[in-house]
Each structure stands twice: as C-alpha cells, then as structure tokens.
Amino acid sequence: MFFLLEARRFPPLKRKPCYGIKERVIQEPNVHFWNNISKPIIALSPMDGVTDPCFRRIVATHGKPDLIVTEFTSVEGILHGAESELGGLVFDEIERPIVAQIYGSNPESFFLIAQLVCELGFDGLDINMGCPAKAVSSKGCGAGLIADPPRAKAILQAARQGIDAWVAGGALPMVDLHPKIGEWLTRRKEVGQLPPSERRPLPVSVKTRIGVNRVVIQEWVSHLLEEKPAAISIHGRTLHQGYRGAADWKAIAEAASIARGSGTLILGNGDIRSLNEAAQRIRESGVDGVLIGRAALGNPWIFRKKSLLREALSHHEPELIPDEPASPLERLEAALEHARLFQESRPLSRFAEMRKHLGWYCKGFPGASQLREKLVRVRNVDEVEALLAPFLSEVSYR
Ligand SMILES: Cc1cc2nc3c(=O)[nH]c(=O)nc-3n(C[C@H](O)[C@H](O)[C@H](O)COP(=O)(O)O)c2cc1C
Structure with missing residues (x-):
C-alpha cells in the first residue's frame, strides 16, 4: 500500500476520533464561499x-x-499561546475570502484550533x-502526512468535529486550558476584531503534494476525497523533491x-x-x-487581470492576456506603503524581516540594483523613505 512507504511513527489511530462530539455523518461538502467565487x-x-x-x-x-x-x-504553537503564531491569524476585511492554514500531527489539537479559526471569523480552514x-515533515506534519493517510483522515475529521462543536455554540475550550489565548482574544476584541455574528460551518480544505518519494496522486487524492474536503490544492512536486525540478502538471491533471x-x-x-x-x-x-x-x-x-484570464478561457481560441507589469512608480509606492504598514502593525518585529520585500519590489528601473544594495541595511521606515525619495520624484515625472 502506498502509505507504507515510510515506517509508521505513530500509534494506531481510532478510525474516527471522537472528542465527546456526536459522530459526524459526512454530507455534501460545505463549499460556502468556494461555491460563490468566480472560477x-x-x-x-x-x-x-x-x-x-x-x-x-498589500x-x-x-x-x-x-x-x-x-x-x-x-497548531501546537497556537496552543502554547505563542504570540508569533497567533499574530499570523490577524486579518483585515479587505483580504476576504481568507482561509487560515494550520499544520500539525495531533488530531486533538486540530479539534481545538479549528474552533479558534471559526471564532476569528475566517472564511475557511486549510490543512x-x-x-x-525537515523540521515539519519528519515530525509527521505537513507533507509527512502523505506517508500516513489514516492520520491525515483523522485530522480532517477532528477539524470538522471542532467546527461542528463551535457551530453548536460551545465555548472555546482552549481559552480555559491556555489563558494566553484567552488574553490574546480579549485584546483582539478590544481593537475591534469581533467573532462572527452567526455560527456557520467553515469549509475545510487541504494543500498537499503529489507524493513522498514518488508520485502517488491517484491513491492519495482518492483517499482525501473520501473525507469530501471543499478543495484540495496540489503542488506538483513530491516531498523529497522540495523545490527541485519542475512541477508535474500531468499529476495535477490526473487529480483534477x-x-x-x-x-x-x-x-x-x-x-x-x-x-x-x-x-x-488551467486549460491543459x-x-x-x-x-x-x-x-x-x-x-x-x-492577479489584477484575472477577469481577462477568465474571458480568454471562455473563448475557444486562446487569447493573450496583455502583460502589463507595474510601473516603477507603482512598485516604489507599494514598497513604501508596505514598509509603513509593517512598522505600524508590527512594532515589535525586527524591521529586517521587511527588507526582503523591499528588494523584491525594487526591480526593473535604472539604479534598481544599487538601491537594493542599500535597502538590505534599512532599520526603519524613515530610512526607506529617505532612500526611495529621489527615485520617487524622478519616476513620477516620467
Ligand atoms: C518562502 C516560502 C514559504 C512557503 N510557505 C508555505 C506555507 O506556509 N504553506 C504552504 O502550504 N506552502 C508554502 N509554500 C509553498 C507555496 O505555497 C507553493 O506551494 C510553492 O511555492 C509552489 O508554488 P509557486 O511555484 O507558485 O511558488 C512556501 C513556499 C515558499 C517559497
């Protein structure tokens, strides 16, 4: 069997984990926003x-x-109340539809964290x-789950049971267990992030790869489909490939x-x-x-010309979508906007985390590489502004 590719590291799982919640009868998938967004x-x-x-x-x-x-x-980081993990779960309304992606290997933790994701008002939960x-997959998380399909299923079921428990109106169990999460939620509410007014079931999706050390797309996708996730996103490489080689779109087509x-x-x-x-x-x-x-x-x-893509796909004759790269002015303004947002919303984070983004924006205009060399040393938004100012005034007059 394909999942015996790697030695099992986990104790055998009950076929359906149950945390005091009535066993869920799998019905048609909860597609919700997935149904409503354009395809x-x-x-x-x-x-x-x-x-x-x-x-x-941005x-x-x-x-x-x-x-x-x-x-x-x-999921374990959240359960320990790690501010770094919780901070990633803050979002703005403009980002909707927004899906929270979580990882781990313990179904019980997914049961708990699925409830928190619901309470935070996300549109979906992705596993x-x-x-x-290595730090993730060797612990049986992430792509490590491809080698342990029963656990992957148990995780999907536990997440759904957590969502059901939340919909049924239960209090968040992890708030009592982990006071740091309770304190964090209180602070979120103080700054205006309120839980959703209606308790609706959240759709669950999966993002995965095509295998561990060889392509097992047929067995793996068929296995996941038994749990009827709303969506499965497939990166066309195996775990062992990492980012080497090219993505295997034939395997992705097989999954489709x-x-x-x-x-x-x-x-x-x-x-x-x-x-x-x-x-x-998409066409192929x-x-x-x-x-x-x-x-x-x-x-x-x-992403901005995506409606043209849909139009092009609806015609029998493929049409080229005009490639309109952002202008230097747009790039520099976005770099500055991003840097301001970073400093304002993450005052405790090291500004060094922002530098890579600045380098990615500053491309495609004269002097860009010299500018990038300086941007890798900036320590705050004032320094970014000072470096960008001469470029901004120059490109805006072109
Ligand atoms: C820096 C970096 C971080 C990533 N982090 C995640 C992650 O947190 N979750 C995830 O599902 N995939 C993650 N990925 C994988 C990407 O989502 C994507 O599957 C991969 O980059 C292939 O798509 P691309 O060729 O369009 O980049 C990450 C990739 C990169 C480059």
Whole structure:
C-alpha cells in the first residue's frame, strides 16, 4: 500500500476520533464561499515568512486575488499561546475570502484550533499536508502526512468535529486550558476584531503534494476525497523533491480528473509565472483554479487581470492576456506603503524581516540594483523613505 512507504511513527489511530462530539455523518461538502467565487480561481499561495498580515493586505489592495491563504500556523504553537503564531491569524476585511492554514500531527489539537479559526471569523480552514521542511515533515506534519493517510483522515475529521462543536455554540475550550489565548482574544476584541455574528460551518480544505518519494496522486487524492474536503490544492512536486525540478502538471491533471464530479475543487500549483501561464495550465489540466506563490513576491499586481484570464478561457481560441507589469512608480509606492504598514502593525518585529520585500519590489528601473544594495541595511521606515525619495520624484515625472 502506498502509505507504507515510510515506517509508521505513530500509534494506531481510532478510525474516527471522537472528542465527546456526536459522530459526524459526512454530507455534501460545505463549499460556502468556494461555491460563490468566480472560477477558475486565481489565488495567492500561502508562504511562510511572506504572506503575513501586511503582505496579504498589500496583495488584497493591489492585486485582489480570488482567495488569500495565510502562512501556515502550527497548531501546537497556537496552543502554547505563542504570540508569533497567533499574530499570523490577524486579518483585515479587505483580504476576504481568507482561509487560515494550520499544520500539525495531533488530531486533538486540530479539534481545538479549528474552533479558534471559526471564532476569528475566517472564511475557511486549510490543512497543510505539503510542507517538505525537515523540521515539519519528519515530525509527521505537513507533507509527512502523505506517508500516513489514516492520520491525515483523522485530522480532517477532528477539524470538522471542532467546527461542528463551535457551530453548536460551545465555548472555546482552549481559552480555559491556555489563558494566553484567552488574553490574546480579549485584546483582539478590544481593537475591534469581533467573532462572527452567526455560527456557520467553515469549509475545510487541504494543500498537499503529489507524493513522498514518488508520485502517488491517484491513491492519495482518492483517499482525501473520501473525507469530501471543499478543495484540495496540489503542488506538483513530491516531498523529497522540495523545490527541485519542475512541477508535474500531468499529476495535477490526473487529480483534477479523479475529483471531477466529486464536489471537491482541485487547485493546481507550481511554477506559474504569469496569468498567461495560469490560463495555459488551467486549460491543459482541467483544474478549478491555481495558486500563485513565488511569482507574487514583490508583484501583488500579478492577479489584477484575472477577469481577462477568465474571458480568454471562455473563448475557444486562446487569447493573450496583455502583460502589463507595474510601473516603477507603482512598485516604489507599494514598497513604501508596505514598509509603513509593517512598522505600524508590527512594532515589535525586527524591521529586517521587511527588507526582503523591499528588494523584491525594487526591480526593473535604472539604479534598481544599487538601491537594493542599500535597502538590505534599512532599520526603519524613515530610512526607506529617505532612500526611495529621489527615485520617487524622478519616476513620477516620467
Ligand atoms: C518562502 C516560502 C514559504 C512557503 N510557505 C508555505 C506555507 O506556509 N504553506 C504552504 O502550504 N506552502 C508554502 N509554500 C509553498 C507555496 O505555497 C507553493 O506551494 C510553492 O511555492 C509552489 O508554488 P509557486 O511555484 O507558485 O511558488 C512556501 C513556499 C515558499 C517559497
């Protein structure tokens, strides 16, 4: 069997974990916002250390993808009340629809954290079954779950049970267990982030890869489909590949064909650099949408012509979507806006975390590489402003 590729590291799981909640009868998937957004879906892929609340807001403002996913957040980190993990779960209304991505290996933790994600007002919950980092996958989290399908299923079921418990009106159990979370929630409410007025079930989705050390897309996707997730996003590489080689879009197309008619949407992911490439991948693979990751670094505008992509796909003759890169002025203004947002909303974070973004924005105009060399040393937004000012005045007159 494909999941015996790696030695089992976990004690055997009960087929259906039950935490005092009535066993859930699997009905038609809860698609909610997934049903309502335009198809094919052009979404921002989650990226740890990148798609933090500031970057997500910039992308939502300048690119407006159909869907935004947070960086992955550790369920155990949240349960320990780690401010760094909780901070990633703050969002602005402009980011909607917004899905919280979480990772871990203990179903019981997913049961608890799913309730917190509901309480925070997210539109969906995504479970990371694709992270290849050793620190994550070797502990049976992320892509490590591809090697342990029973646990992957148990996690999906536990998350759903958590959502059901929240919908049924229960108090958040982790608030008593972990006072730091309670304090954090109180502070969120003080700054105006209120829980949703209506307790509606949140759709659960999965983001994963095509296998551990070989492609097992058919078995793996069929296994996940038994749990009827609202969507499965597939990065077309194996765990062992990491980011090497090219994304295998044939495997992604196979997943789309297996899932067709199941009610679960398939989103393809890997190596898309433009909306034209996205259109081609969608046309060839039959996916319901794509996630774009690295091509959005310093380029939130990549999403802005997505309605033209849908138009192009509706014609039999493929049409080219005009590639209109952001102007130097737009890039520099966005860099400054992002830096201001970062300093304002993350006063306790090291400004050094912002430098990589500044470098990604500052491309494609004379003097950009010299500017980037200076930006890698900035310590605050005033220094960014001083460095950008001469460029801003020059490019705005062109
Ligand atoms: C810096 C970085 C951080 C990432 N963090 C996450 C993450 O938190 N969750 C996740 O599901 N994928 C994560 N990924 C994977 C991306 O979402 C995406 O699957 C991958 O980059 C391939 O898509 P792309 O070629 O469009 O970048 C990360 C990728 C990068 C480059």
